[in-house]
């Protein structure tokens with residue numbers, strides 16, 4: 001590449017007066033560069049009189065070494081924004097180029113950055129773009145692995161960026177992975193997050209990061225589920241996700257098989273009936289529900305099964321269970337971990353307690369219809385555990401259309417809301433449970449209503465005596481429901 005820097009006849013005779021040396025730390029020394037630039041501009045050193053030394057101790061030309069800053073520079077915003085985007089570039093000329101830009105801008109060419117045809121500007125823009133691409137790749141392709149840690153979950157990742165971008169990339173990972181401790185190791189340095197601050201340290205080694213853990217299957221499953229065989233374009237895929245990164249990404253193990261199956265999966269996709277719009281726009285998904293017009297519970301269930309979750313999480317939709325025409329229908333909140341895995345409502349710990357209480361109340365679970373307000377499990381992943389998360393009021397209302405149709409098809413005489421979320425779904429508004437426990441009119445519904453607590457509330461009570469009393473009251477509620485249904 002032809003030089004875009006002014007020629008510098010004095011460098012070969014470095015000891016000559018009038019040459020300044022700016023010594024900067026290896027990597028991306030933004031602070032050092034800013035301080036040096038301020039001092040050099042204040043002292044009036046033109047670019048061709050500055051020697052930029054990276055990673056070497058000062059000393060060679062000690063008389064003119066520049067280490068400390070000067071008064072602040074008044075730079076156009078675009079120039080100030082460009083500097084941190086070029087400093088991480090691997091090109092050893094980066095500081096000299098940036099200083100040449102600052103020099104010219106502060107000597108009257110304020111709008112220089114807008115002159116795209118200027119060779120210096122052109123080269124700096126190319127460097128900025130390269131850093132943007134490198135950051136994007138690190139954000140997209142870095143994969144954490146679980147490692148033995150302390151009290152908090154601890155993860156580590158190995159990554160080899162093309163440029164010195166570790167510090168610039170770190171805030172992205174802090175934002176997204178705030179909840180656990182992590183380290184990112186690279187051949188040039190490392191970053192360590194402890195929940196409060198990021199510390200930067202010495203280079204890491206690839207072998208300090210385990211090859212695999214329980215996350216592997218998760219990443220792979222995620223990739224398989226988002227892979228669209230009709231969009232398969234191997235060249236574009238290689239350009240977007242260069243092979244260099246594949247070895248650190250568990251999901252790439254799935255690529256050869258997915259590529260082999262692509263043609264068959266595309267045909268299958270074309271033949272499949274249209275799907276509901278995806279969860280990213282729940283409002284659209286809800287609007288589209290009304291167009292589906294299912295004429296039976298089976299048809300409705302097929303729609304629910306095909307649909308993307310309207311809450312984040314879930315491996316599958318959990319449908320209602322029980323006979324059409326059941327006299328009593330029970331509505332819970334949302335499937336839990338076990339329900340999500342087995343694809344059936346109320347089969348986990350709360351479900352088992354519920355079945356026992358029904359039996360004690362003289363009700364047969366198989367005669368009742370049991371469903372949930374929200375059909376997908378919403379959770380946060382904490383290590384290996386999936387922690388239940390309550391659906392928001394907005395999410396509950398997204399599912400209401402399905403619940404209303406479902407109950408219309410089943411046609412129960414009485415519908416029991418188990419807990420606050422079910423009440424919200426059936427009444428369309430929040431209703432305090434304790435004050436309204438017992439028979440309750442949900443408004444405009446062709447069935448009687450009844451409010452009681454959710455069985456998981458009974459499981460959560462800390463004190464055994466309180467638990468026994470609450471359980472007895474719950475059984476009593478179910479007996480009343482049985483009486484109302486006959």
Ligand code: URA
Nearest residue numbers: 332333334335345346
């Ligand atoms: N809690 C619910 O509300 N529903 C289930 O299916 C399981 C637990």
